[in-house]
Amino acid sequence: MASIVGSSPFVFERKGESRPLLAFTTFRPRKIQILAVLNGSICGVSLFYDKGQLWRFKPLRLAGSLDGVGGAGRGSGDALQATIEKSKKVLAMQRDLLQQIAERRKLVSSIKSSVTDQDQDEDFHEQRDNAFPNANLASSSSDRMDEGKNGRILSSSHVNSTMRHISEILPSDEVGEEPELHLPREEASSNIGPNKQLKTTDSKAFKSDVLPSYLSSSSDAAQLTVEENENLTEGGLEEVNDEVDDPPIEDENPPAPAGVNVMNIILVAAECAPWSKTGGLGDVAGSLPKALARRGHRVMVVAPRYADCAEPHDTGVRKKYKVDGHDTEVSYFQAYIDGVDFVFVDSPVFHHMQNNIYGGNRLDILKRMVLFCKAAVEVPWHVPCGGVCYGDGNLVFIANDWHTALLPVYLKAYYRDKGLMPFTRSVLVIHNIAHQGRGPVDDFYHADLPEHYMDLFKLYDPIGGDHFNIFAAGLKTADRVVTVSHGYAWELKTSEGGWGLHGIINESDWKLRGIVNGIDATDWNPQYDVHLKSDGYTNYSLETLQTGKAQCKAALQKELGLPVRKDVPVIGFIGRLDHQKGVDLIAEAIPWMMGQDVQLIMLGTGRPDLEQMLRQFENQHRDKVRGWVGFSVKTAHRITAGADILLMPSRFEPCGLNQLYAMSYGTIPVVHAVGGLRDTVQPFNPYEESGLGWTFDSADANKLIHALGNCLLTYRQYKKSWEGLQRRGMMQDLSWDNVAQKYEEVLLAAKYQW
Numbered sequence: 001m002a003s004i005v006g007s008s009p010f011v012f013e014r015k016g017e018s019r020p021l022l023a024f025t026t027f028r029p030r031k032i033q034i035l036a037v038l039n040g041s042i043c044g045v046s047l048f049y050d051k052g053q054l055w056r057f058k059p060l061r062l063a064g065s066l067d068g069v070g071g072a073g074r075g076s077g078d079a080l081q082a083t084i085e086k087s088k089k090v091l092a093m094q095r096d097l098l099q100q101i102a103e104r105r106k107l108v109s110s111i112k113s114s115v116t117d118q119d120q121d122e123d124f125h126e127q128r129d130n131a132f133p134n135a136n137l138a139s140s141s142s143d144r145m146d147e148g149k150n151g152r153i154l155s156s157s158h159v160n161s162t163m164r165h166i167s168e169i170l171p172s173d174e175v176g177e178e179p180e181l182h183l184p185r186e187e188a189s190s191n192i193g194p195n196k197q198l199k200t201t202d203s204k205a206f207k208s209d210v211l212p213s214y215l216s217s218s219s220d221a222a223q224l225t226v227e228e229n230e231n232l233t234e235g236g237l238e239e240v241n242d243e244v245d246d247p248p249i250e251d252e253n254p255p256a257p258a259g260v261n262v263m264n265i266i267l268v269a270a271e272c273a274p275w276s277k278t279g280g281l282g283d284v285a286g287s288l289p290k291a292l293a294r295r296g297h298r299v300m301v302v303a304p305r306y307a308d309c310a311e312p313h314d315t316g317v318r319k320k321y322k323v324d325g326h327d328t329e330v331s332y333f334q335a336y337i338d339g340v341d342f343v344f345v346d347s348p349v350f351h352h353m354q355n356n357i358y359g360g361n362r363l364d365i366l367k368r369m370v371l372f373c374k375a376a377v378e379v380p381w382h383v384p385c386g387g388v389c390y391g392d393g394n395l396v397f398i399a400n401d402w403h404t405a406l407l408p409v410y411l412k413a414y415y416r417d418k419g420l421m422p423f424t425r426s427v428l429v430i431h432n433i434a435h436q437g438r439g440p441v442d443d444f445y446h447a448d449l450p451e452h453y454m455d456l457f458k459l460y461d462p463i464g465g466d467h468f469n470i471f472a473a474g475l476k477t478a479d480r481v482v483t484v485s486h487g488y489a490w491e492l493k494t495s496e497g498g499w500g501l502h503g504i505i506n507e508s509d510w511k512l513r514g515i516v517n518g519i520d521a522t523d524w525n526p527q528y529d530v531h532l533k534s535d536g537y538t539n540y541s542l543e544t545l546q547t548g549k550a551q552c553k554a555a556l557q558k559e560l561g562l563p564v565r566k567d568v569p570v571i572g573f574i575g576r577l578d579h580q581k582g583v584d585l586i587a588e589a590i591p592w593m594m595g596q597d598v599q600l601i602m603l604g605t606g607r608p609d610l611e612q613m614l615r616q617f618e619n620q621h622r623d624k625v626r627g628w629v630g631f632s633v634k635t636a637h638r639i640t641a642g643a644d645i646l647l648m649p650s651r652f653e654p655c656g657l658n659q660l661y662a663m664s665y666g667t668i669p670v671v672h673a674v675g676g677l678r679d680t681v682q683p684f685n686p687y688e689e690s691g692l693g694w695t696f697d698s699a700d701a702n703k704l705i706h707a708l709g710n711c712l713l714t715y716r717q718y719k720k721s722w723e724g725l726q727r728r729g730m731m732q733d734l735s736w737d738n739v740a741q742k743y744e745e746v747l748l749a750a751k752y753q754w
């Protein structure tokens, strides 16, 4: 008995009955085994399913019983039969329920069709799908499972919700007593994730979150499971899935935890805040995983260890990987923070690179990333977190940008092609397509891959001819691709926005989804911001906006040596100084700006000529301009809080985080309407008092001046409108929690993709 139950992730009891034990022994992508002890004997079923449908049910022959004698006896066979009978009753009731839901669905779709014109952009079909994820309820099963084409998946919250409905309409004697859970602590940590350990104290929450819905919400888990099986050939389960998709109350609730969809997730990135950051990727790698962990997943981040830092400890694990024919040893450091395992790959090649992460020559960085990706893909095998390795089942990697685009390729070439890691998937996130890991074709040999992989990397470029392109190979190999806004997802498919990869992206359209980034609600929150606690700054909220923000503005002016004046609008810019961020457009607009009564504060590093330009602005206009050349997280926070306006004239912007931070601090964005900026900054409409900022529609200094002019006019003359803009910006829910739910949908789609 111990050997049977010992392997099971879930064990629960039913009190006061002659069937004291049910063990959910295996839960694999296509097979579930359930053992029940009925009248002292062990009986069991294997449920086989594919593409979301149960299609075969097989009684298990078992060589054990509670008292250790014989196999599944006659008594248990009878009991199983009785269970099947009972299940049929449940099915009948379930059908009634489905009818009711169908009625509601019609009502909901008619409401939806009347509001669809509120959807921002017809082109961004996925955005619509997010708002009404289950609009196409009548789709066939094959449509439903073809998630790449329509971006839909069956969310656990919907299943759970339906199961709640089912239990509501079941007579109490059918519902029966809720089974109690006994989850072995060790198994919870290895199979479910760190968050779940906490939930074992709350068995109810645990049941609904962790058990498959058909086990968690029904009166008798076995009943419902068997019942589903009975209808496999009739498409019974399919009908259930179709109908449960869209309970109208769902939209009002916060995202439900992942429930049955809990996965092991490993996000791999070249930078991760707060340990390493050159830009937005670091922010995302530091925040998204925490939100995924809050949804119940077991989540790890893998990043290079650039510097010695306090939290991570040496795990003692040492491995060697070949880079350019040489064995290179890495060690792994680990820290568990906010529900996430942060694992750092340590090697001398990463040391002291925190301020120069992408520095060195082309081959230096290529070799660093080869080593990093080779080491990262094996982390789930070698690095125990909380004593237990993640393992490669139920695992999805999230790779980010070209630096880690080799990971999906290694996963395929080294493992999946050889029948290893068969249940591991990879998702590649595009934060910026402009950087691709390009080089001459011969760079391929540094990647250490079989010759036939060459074609994945080889790309023809009208300027450079055939070349080696890491992003191209990653995009082709990853199971799913995400980019960081809907607008950018669209732009990537154009020849202007795809930077030579638009052909591949168009071919991969079925697996591409745009998901707008979130912001870290603790780090970037004026109420808690640690950088606003000294030097005259202050934390503030919606309630204390006017006084708090005014105090931050005065503190910023004072700190930077600008005249401390309440009435002068302070315009901020924060970002990498390069072509993308449109700093040259600001330069063109400077003469006009300096003719206005404004203060301009710019913070950035990057191209030396642009850095020089910043210094020059300051020297020429000392009473109005500060050009801070450098990377200072503290100053970035303080500008965001103290400025009235944030300028983002980016030529292209996949998502952009600074405008999101600005809005949540009551700072009004003036942006070029591209990519994520267009998605997130709805233009101010003075007639309706709606919108969040000002936008201009081409990367042209005159357009910037026009938009900024209107913004300044409103600041000076329409105080109420200004305050309305601030308040609307601050009241948005920009948190990662909503975003994480969308990522989860993509990860799930990858998981069930074969």
Ligand SMILES: Nc1ncnc2c1ncn2[C@@H]1O[C@H](COP(=O)(O)OP(=O)(O)O[C@H]2O[C@H](CO)[C@@H](O)[C@H](O)[C@H]2O)[C@@H](O)[C@H]1O
Pocket: 278, 279, 280, 281, 283, 284, 431, 432, 484, 517, 574, 575, 576, 603, 604, 605, 630, 631, 632, 633, 636, 653, 654, 655, 656, 657, 658, 676
């Ligand atoms: N000199 C400086 N000192 C201190 N902090 C500084 C700084 N310069 C920039 N930062 C910070 O770096 C981050 C930059 O965020 P962006 O979204 O603008 O990033 P970036 O273009 O690097 O990232 C890419 O990835 C992100 C994440 O997906 C996308 O939002 C974006 O569009 C895409 O170009 C912000 O946190 C900002 O405050």
